[in-house]
Every structure is written in C-alpha cells, then in structure tokens.
Amino acid sequence: MGNFRHLLLLLGLFGLEVAAQNETLTIAAVTSQIDEFLKLIQNGSLATREASSLPTGCSLACSFINFALPGQVSFPDSITYEYQESRYWSYFQSTDTPTCRFAPVNPLGVSLAVLTVQVTQCEFAVKSGGHGMFSGASNIDGGLTIDLLELNEVIISADQTQTSVGSGNRWVDVYDVLEPKGLSVIGGRVADIGVGGLTLGGGMSFFSGRYGWACDNVNTYEVVFADGSIREVSYSTYPDLYFALRGGGNNFGIVTRFDLATFPQGDLWAGSQTYFYTNETAAALNDAVYWLNINAPSDPYGQVILAYAYVQSFGAWALSAEVQYGKPEAYPPILSNFTKPPGAIASTLAVTNLTALTISFNNSNPGGFRETYWTLTVKNSPTILNDIVNIFQEEINPINTVENLLPALVFQPITEDIISHFSKNGGNALGITTADGPLILINIAISWSLATDDAAVFAAAGNTIARANATAYAQGLGFPFIYQNYAALQQNVFEGYGAANLAKLRAVSEKYDPLGVWQKLQPGYFKVF
Ligand SMILES: Cc1cc2nc3c(=O)[nH]c(=O)nc-3n(C[C@H](O)[C@H](O)[C@H](O)COP(=O)(O)OP(=O)(O)OC[C@H]3O[C@@H](n4cnc5c(N)ncnc54)[C@H](O)[C@@H]3O)c2cc1C
Ligand SMILES: *[C@@H]1O[C@H](CO)[C@@H](O)[C@H](O)[C@H]1NC(C)=O
Ligand SMILES: *[C@@H]1O[C@H](CO)[C@@H](O)[C@H](O)[C@H]1NC(C)=O
Ligand SMILES: *[C@@H]1O[C@H](CO)[C@@H](O)[C@H](O)[C@H]1NC(C)=O
Ligand SMILES: *[C@@H]1O[C@H](CO)[C@@H](O)[C@H](O)[C@H]1NC(C)=O
Ligand SMILES: *[C@@H]1O[C@H](CO)[C@@H](O)[C@H](O)[C@H]1NC(C)=O
Ligand SMILES: *[C@@H]1O[C@H](CO)[C@@H](O)[C@H](O)[C@H]1NC(C)=O
Ligand SMILES: *[C@@H]1O[C@H](CO)[C@@H](O)[C@H](O)[C@H]1NC(C)=O
Numbered sequence: 001m002g003n004f005r006h007l008l009l010l011l012g013l014f015g016l017e018v019a020a021q022n023e024t025l026t027i028a029a030v031t032s033q034i035d036e037f038l039k040l041i042q043n044g045s046l047a048t049r050e051a052s053s054l055p056t057g058c059s060l061a062c063s064f065i066n067f068a069l070p071g072q073v074s075f076p077d078s079i080t081y082e083y084q085e086s087r088y089w090s091y092f093q094s095t096d097t098p099t100c101r102f103a104p105v106n107p108l109g110v111s112l113a114v115l116t117v118q119v120t121q122c123e124f125a126v127k128s129g130g131h132g133m134f135s136g137a138s139n140i141d142g143g144l145t146i147d148l149l150e151l152n153e154v155i156i157s158a159d160q161t162q163t164s165v166g167s168g169n170r171w172v173d174v175y176d177v178l179e180p181k182g183l184s185v186i187g188g189r190v191a192d193i194g195v196g197g198l199t200l201g202g203g204m205s206f207f208s209g210r211y212g213w214a215c216d217n218v219n220t221y222e223v224v225f226a227d228g229s230i231r232e233v234s235y236s237t238y239p240d241l242y243f244a245l246r247g248g249g250n251n252f253g254i255v256t257r258f259d260l261a262t263f264p265q266g267d268l269w270a271g272s273q274t275y276f277y278t279n280e281t282a283a284a285l286n287d288a289v290y291w292l293n294i295n296a297p298s299d300p301y302g303q304v305i306l307a308y309a310y311v312q313s314f315g316a317w318a319l320s321a322e323v324q325y326g327k328p329e330a331y332p333p334i335l336s337n338f339t340k341p342p343g344a345i346a347s348t349l350a351v352t353n354l355t356a357l358t359i360s361f362n363n364s365n366p367g368g369f370r371e372t373y374w375t376l377t378v379k380n381s382p383t384i385l386n387d388i389v390n391i392f393q394e395e396i397n398p399i400n401t402v403e404n405l406l407p408a409l410v411f412q413p414i415t416e417d418i419i420s421h422f423s424k425n426g427g428n429a430l431g432i433t434t435a436d437g438p439l440i441l442i443n444i445a446i447s448w449s450l451a452t453d454d455a456a457v458f459a460a461a462g463n464t465i466a467r468a469n470a471t472a473y474a475q476g477l478g479f480p481f482i483y484q485n486y487a488a489l490q491q492n493v494f495e496g497y498g499a500a501n502l503a504k505l506r507a508v509s510e511k512y513d514p515l516g517v518w519q520k521l522q523p524g525y526f527k528v529f
Contacts, residue, residue, distance in 0.1 A: 025108070025228045030115040037064050061113075061122035061144050062100035069109055072150075074101050084147050088130040088139060089192070089367040096139035098125070103147045107222060107230045107256040113146050114254065115228045117521055125524050126254055129170050129194020133371045134489050136524035138197065148196060151256055156183065162219055163262045167196040167255045172362070175355045184265035184354060186217040191355075191362035199258055200249050201484035202430060204412065204441075206268065206324045206354070209300030211261070212421020215246040215428050222257035226517040230256070235425040244508040246428035247497065249484055251509055251518050251528045267328040270357055271348035273339060277308065277317030279386075281341050285321055286385035288337035289411050293380045293438035295334060296415035301326040302334035308389055309408040310400050317393065323349070324357070369404065369447035370454065374461045375486035376442040376468055377414070377496075379477040385411055388442060388468045395460040395467075402457065404449040409464075414439040429505060431497035432481055439479055442468065443486045462490065484526055493526040502528065 038054055040046040046067075055063050066073035074080035076097060084101050088094040099122075104110045117124045126146045127138035139145050148168030154177040155164045163185055165174055172191035178184050186205040188198045203214020211217055220234040221242070233253075235242050244252045275281045285306055292304060305322040321338040328351045331339060339349070352360075378384050392409045399405065415438050422428050432439065444461050472478040482496030494502050505528045509519065519529050 024230070025111050025115055027115050027118060027228065030112065030228070031119050033068070034060070034064055034116070034119050037067060057120055058099040058122035058142065058144050061116045061120040062102075064120070065102055065113060065116055065144075066100070068112060069102075069104070072103050072105060072109060074103070075099075084145075084149065085139075087149070088127075089365075090131075090133045090371040091369055092135040092371065093130060093132060093137060093139045094368075096125075096135055096141045096145075098140050098143050098145040101145045101147050103150045105150045107151075107224055110146065110148075110224045110254050110256055111228045111230055113144065114224055114226065114517070117144060118226075118515070118517060121521070123521055123523055125522060126196075126250060127194075128167055128196025129188075129192060129198070131190075131193045132197055132525065133373050136489075138524065140524060146254070148194075148254075148256075153257070154178075156181065156262065161262055163260050165195050165258045165260055167194075167257060169195045171195060171198070172355060172358055175358065178262070179265075179353060179355050182264055182266055183262050185260040185262050186211050186214045187260075188214075189358055189361055190365055191358040192367075195258060196255060197249075198485060200245065200247075200255065202247055202428075203485070206270070206303055206357070207263075207265065207326055208421075209296060209303060209415055209417040210326065211263065212418055212424065213428070214260075215430075216421045216424050217261040218246070218258050219261055220259040221245050221255050222259075223253040223255050225253050226513040226515065239426055240504075240508050241512055243426055243429055244505050247430045247484065248505055248508075248528070249493075250522060250525050251505070252512065253518065265326070265354070267351050267353050268324055268326055268357065269328055269330050269332070269349070269351050270322075270324040271350050271352070272320045272322040272346075273341075273344040273349070274318055274320040274346040275341065275344055276314070277319055281343065282308070282319060282389055283386055284341050285319060285338065286389070286411070287382050288321075289385060289413055289440060290380055290382040291337055292334070293413045293415055293440070296413065296417050296438070299332065299334040300415070300417040302332060304335065304338055304413065306338075306411040307408050308392065308410075309406060310393075310396055312400070312405060318345075369406075370449060370451070370457075371445070371447050372458060372461055372488060373486045374444040374465045374488045374491065375483045376465050376472070377479045377481040377483065378440050378442065378468075378472045379436075379479055380413075380438045380440060381475070381477050384472055384475060384477050385440065387471050388464075391467045391471065392444070392464050395464045399453070399456045399460055402448050402450070402453045404447070405453075405457070406448070407446045407460070408444070410443040410445060412441045412443070414441050429497055429501050430481065431501045436479065439481070441483055441486075443483075445486075461488070465491075487526065489526075494528050
C-alpha cells in the first residue's frame with residue numbers, strides 16, 4: 001500500500017483529494033493521468049490484467065479507475081461483481097456482463113468515471129435500483145457499469161421539509177428513515193425500485209394526487225455534467241436543465257443526489273380485492289376508473305391500480321382492484337366504486353404503512369424473469385378500457401401456455417389533481433397539462449421464462465399497444481404521452497412528450513452536452529436524439 005501511495009503521488013492522482021475541495025476534475029487532467037498510467041505499465045512498473053499488450057477502451061478505463069480508486073471497481077467472477085449483477089430485477093439486465101463495475105462512493109468518483117470514459121472511448125451504463133426491464137437499460141455488455149449503490153445517504157433537513165437522498169438508494173431505504181418520524185416523500189410503490197430511474201422518468205407514488213409525480217418534488221439535483229463538473233441544479237440555478245431532468249431520463253447527466261420535498265405522512269388504508277374475470281365485474285371496475293377521474297378533485301387522497309391478468313394456476317383471467325387511501329380511514333367514499341362489486345375471491349384491505357405496503361408490492365413483483373413493459377395513455381372514457389381488455393385477452397389467449405407466463409394489463413388514472421402539480425416551478429417535460437383533462441395510463445407488464453417464447457410474447461404486447469392505440473384514436477380518445485418508466489425500448493418516449501418539448505430537450509442537450517456523451521457513449525435506454 002505504501003507503494004501505492006507513492007504511485008498516486010507520482011501520477012498526481014493525489015490531486016483527486018485536493019480537487020475534491022473544489023469539486024472539479026478536468027478532461028485535460030484525466031488525459032494526462034491516463035498517459036502517465038500507461039507509461040507505468042509500459043515500463044514494467046505496474047502489472048495489468050492483460051499480460052501482453054497495453055490496455056485500451058474499457059479495459060483501460062476499468063484498470064485506470066481501479067488504480068485511482070482502489071476497492072471501488074470489481075471484475076467478472078469476483079464476489080462484488082456477482083453481487084451487484086444479482087441486483088437487477090429483470091433477467092435481461094442481469095445477463096449483461098460489463099468489463100467491470102464501478103461503485104463510486106462520492107460524486108467525485110462519478111466525475112472521474114465520466115471523464116475517463118471519454119478519454120478511453122469506453123461505452124457505459126448507469127444503475128440506481130436496476131428495475132429497468134430491458135437489456136442495456138442500466139447495464140452494458142463489454143462496457144463500464146457505474147453502479148450508484150454506495151450513494152445511499154438519506155438526510156432530513158432540520159426543519160423536516162426536505163430530504164437529501166443519494167441516487168443509489170432503493171425507495172424502501174428512504175421510507176425506513178422517514179416513516180418513524182411521520183414523514184414521507186413522493187417515490188416508488190415497490191420497495192426495491194431505485195430513486196434514480198423512477199425520479200428521472202416521472203415517478204408515480206401513492207400520494208401523487210396531493211403532490212404530483214416524483215419529478216415534480218425535487219428541489220435540487222446534484223448532477224455530474226459531461227465536462228466532469230459537479231453542480232447543483234434547481235429552478236433558480238439552471239431552469240432549462242431543471243426542466244429537462246423532470247422526465248428526461250438518462251440524457252442530461254448523472255444525478256448523484258436528489259433533494260426531495262418532504263411532508264408529514266402517517267398510516268394508510270390500502271389493499272386489494274381480487275375477482276375471477278367476468279365481463280360485468282370488468283365493466284363495473286373500468287367504469288369506476290372513469291368516475292374516479294371525474295370525482296378525484298373532491299378527495300386527492302384516493303388512488304387505484306386496476307390490474308387484469310391471466311393466471312395459469314387458475315386457468316382463467318382474474319382482475320384486481322388495488323386501492324390506496326393516504327389516511328388510516330377504511331372504505332372512504334372516493335374509493336367506494338372499487339370495493340363495491342360482489343364476489344371477491346381475496347381481499348387484503350387494511351390499515352397499513354408505506355414501508356409494509358411497498359414490501360408487499362415487492363413480494364408480488366418477484367425479480368429474475370424475462371420481462372417486458374409497454375405503455376399507452378388514453379383520454380378518460382367509460383368504455384375504452386373494456387375495448388382494451390378485450391384486445392389484450394385476444395392477443396394473450398393464444399399464447400397462454402407459455403412457460404411461467406404472467407401477463408398483466410394495468411390501468412391507473414392520471415387525475416387532474418396529479419396533473420395540476422406538473423406545472424410547478426416552470427413545469428416538467430412530460431407534455432401533459434390540465435387542459436388535456438384527466439387521462440388513463442395503460443401498462444402492459446409480462447413475465448415469462450424461456451427465450452424460445454420471446455418472439456411470441458413481444459408480438460402479443462406490441463400488437464396490443466398498436467390495436468389499443470388505433471381503437472382509442474378512432475374514438476377520439478387517443479393521447480400521445482408514452483410513460484418512460486413503463487415503456488418498451490421499441491416505443492418513442494420523447495416524441496410522446498410533444499414536438500415543442502422534444503425540441504426544448506434537444507436544445508438543452510446540445511447546450512450542456514455538446515459532444516453527446518450521454519447520447520453516444522451511454523447507448524442504453526431512451527435517447528432524445
Ligand atoms: C416491479 C416494478 C414496479 C414499478 N413501480 C413503479 C411505480 O410505482 N411508479 C413508477 O413511477 N414506476 C414504477 N416502475 C417503473 C420504474 O420507475 C422504472 O423501471 C425505473 O426506471 C426504475 O428505476 P431504477 O433506478 O430502479 O432503474 P435503473 O434500471 O437503475 O435505471 C433506469 C434508467 O435510469 C437511469 N438512471 C438511474 N439512476 C440515474 C441517475 N442517478 N442519473 C442518471 N441516470 C440514472 C439508468 O441509467 C437507466 O437508464 C416499476 C417498475 C417495476 C419493474
Ligand atoms: C480551488 O480553486 C481556486 C480558484 O479556482 C484556487 O485558487 C485554489 O487553489 C483551488 N484549491 C485547491 C485546493 O485546489
Ligand atoms: C516508469 O514511468 C514512470 C512514469 O512516467 C516514471 O516515473 C518511472 O520512473 C518509470 N520507471 C522506470 C523503471 O522506468
Ligand atoms: C409498519 O408496519 C409494519 C407491519 O405492520 C410494522 O412492523 C412497522 O413497525 C411499521 N412501521 C412504522 C414506522 O410504523
Ligand atoms: C364478454 O365480452 C366479450 C367481448 O365483448 C364477448 O366476446 C364475450 O362473449 C363476453 N362474455 C360473456 C360470458 O358474455
Ligand atoms: C361511482 O359510480 C357512479 C356511477 O355508477 C357515479 O355516479 C359516482 O359518481 C361514482 N362515485 C365516485 C366516488 O367516483
Ligand atoms: C424484493 O424482492 C426481491 C426478490 O424479487 C428480494 O430479493 C428483496 O429482498 C425484496 N426486497 C425487500 C425490501 O423486501
Ligand atoms: C397512436 O396512433 C397515432 C395516430 O395514428 C400515432 O400518431 C401514434 O404514433 C400512435 N402511438 C402509438 C404508441 O402507437
């Protein structure tokens with residue numbers, strides 16, 4: 001180790017600690033440090049993983065970062081690497097194998113990585129909770145994966161109105177700190193979802209009727225820019241970039257910390273009622289979604305997730321109304337249409353708390369399967385949902401024997417209460433205003449086991465979306481919004497935000513990332529270009 005310190009001094013990498021005080025590394029500094037590093041290898045002072053030749057590309061990026069920040073980089077077959085690889089929700093992501101994984105312990109480490117990948121031209125991916133569903137979303141074959149899991153601070157401000165959350169936290173770890181203090185934030189509904197991806201894509205919570213989506217509740221983002229600088233982005237410091245981060249996904253920098261608006265929150269009343277599918281129950285619950293959208297302004301504490309699924313063990317379709325009320329009050333009138341239909345085969349309605357609720361949702365969404373999510377948004381209507389259920393059943397029934405198939409179709413109201421918060425602080429990038437009226441968010445979520453079934457499953461999901469969209473537009477009920485957090489890679493998320501917002505997002509990208517680092521060197525997920 002003494003030797004190591006000597007080498008660090010030799011290379012000027014000791015400057016990393018010094019630079020930390022000023023929070024800046026530059027591309028020039030990192031270029032010259034990598035040159036020195038290569039000289040050390042060339043003249044035999046330093047052994048590398050590759051015996052014969054000088055490392056290039058991601059091998060160079062990995063060995064250089066490993067040298068500069070020992071203990072934070074892991075390579076295939078190590079326990080650390082395998083552990084981090086096991087923390088993806090979807091099979092498609094856990095089977096991507098990066099050259100190495102880097103788990104920075106502070107923003108400066110992220111900055112070093114962002115500059116190193118540019119010097120070495122190494123493609124990279126960034127992971128928070130790892131719930132992105134498709135290959136390459138937050139992992140990368142043969143590249144560098146920056147795993148934010150060590151950025152896990154949760155710090156409540158003295159006045160309890162803001163919580164600073166490291167971007168590698170899972171939501172349950174945030175709620176664990178806040179809940180005993182009677183506080184909460186707008187975040188995910190499944191325990192293990194990451195703060196990073198959910199918040200950058202929008203972020204639907206149990207409390208969105210009162211406060212909007214997660215992206216509408218970030219006071220300040222701490223962001224590593226493409227030039228390696230680390231800056232505090234808020235509505236007052238960088239209004240254009242702040243807008244772009246509110247729905248822009250991974251296109252605008254690596255967020256290392258989110259300062260989240262924090263509010264008092266106690267127990268909830270929540271749970272589900274599950275039924276065997278009948279046309280009558282379906283029609284009644286679909287109608288209830290329509291009426292909730294009409295009546296929501298009378299009580300923004302009520303929320304619902306209405307899900308249809310083919311259940312192989314029943315050999316039948318089932319539907320489940322998941323209701324949540326943000327107070328510990330049973331059977332609130334706003335949710336009465338969802339609890340009314342007779343004949344439930346299971347009911348879990350009870351007073352509960354956020355941590356327990358997100359763990360129960362986590363248990364009903366186990367990881368490790370092949371997964372695909374697709375999405376669509378339609379205007380509020382009492383009948384369009386029946387049409388979409390029929391389309392989904394027509395597409396799924398012919399493949400319902402696919403091994404371990406679990407196909408779900410999920411409806412969630414986007415009420416005018418929710419939308420009213422989208423315009424806070426200059427507005428978010430999603431392209432929805434109260435003039436659009438209440439909307440219904442549609443999500444198709446399918447899991448299965450075998451690669452030989454991939455084509456059939458993707459076709460059923462894609463066909464459902466195309467047919468549902470055509471049906472909606474034919475009835476004047478179409479709407480362009482594509483929710484990034486539920487979208488398939490085949491879907492055009494940013495076009496769905498509308499031409500004006502897409503143009504703004506592209507202009508912000510060109511201004512803050514003129515070389516296209518987030519667009520080109522980070523190929524995974526949805527891109528504004
Ligand atoms: C079981 C399940 C339940 C879900 N429930 C909800 C829900 O209740 N509400 C909701 O809105 N959505 C929900 N989603 C969707 C979820 O929000 C998205 O999958 C989201 O992308 C997950 O975020 P993550 O950090 O876990 O994923 P990751 O795969 O880690 O990240 C997703 C994308 O965001 C990028 N990213 C992550 N962190 C950062 C960062 N700090 N800086 C820059 N880029 C970053 C990654 O590079 C990647 O491209 C759910 C998904 C699943 C699978
Ligand atoms: C920090 O930056 C200032 C101004 O750019 C400079 O004068 C100072 O020497 C730097 N401090 C360190 C520790 O690098
Ligand atoms: C190897 O290169 C480094 C960096 O340029 C230099 O400091 C060192 O003296 C060299 N060692 C040998 C054995 O040549
Ligand atoms: C939340 O509920 C669970 C399960 O009932 C309980 O164990 C836990 O203590 C509760 N947490 C808080 C903060 O009330
Ligand atoms: C349910 O509705 C579908 C679509 O309208 C129809 O084809 C089917 O026959 C109905 N089922 C019953 C049992 O009425
Ligand atoms: C419940 O549904 C009926 C129509 O069946 C509607 O008149 C009523 O407003 C709905 N109530 C709520 C709270 O949505
Ligand atoms: C969430 O579920 C996964 C299995 O899919 C499990 O590994 C993890 O521990 C669960 N998280 C919590 C907080 O229960
Ligand atoms: C829905 O249809 C409209 C009108 O034809 C089209 O512009 C849009 O791209 C379609 N959206 C999806 C998700 O297929």
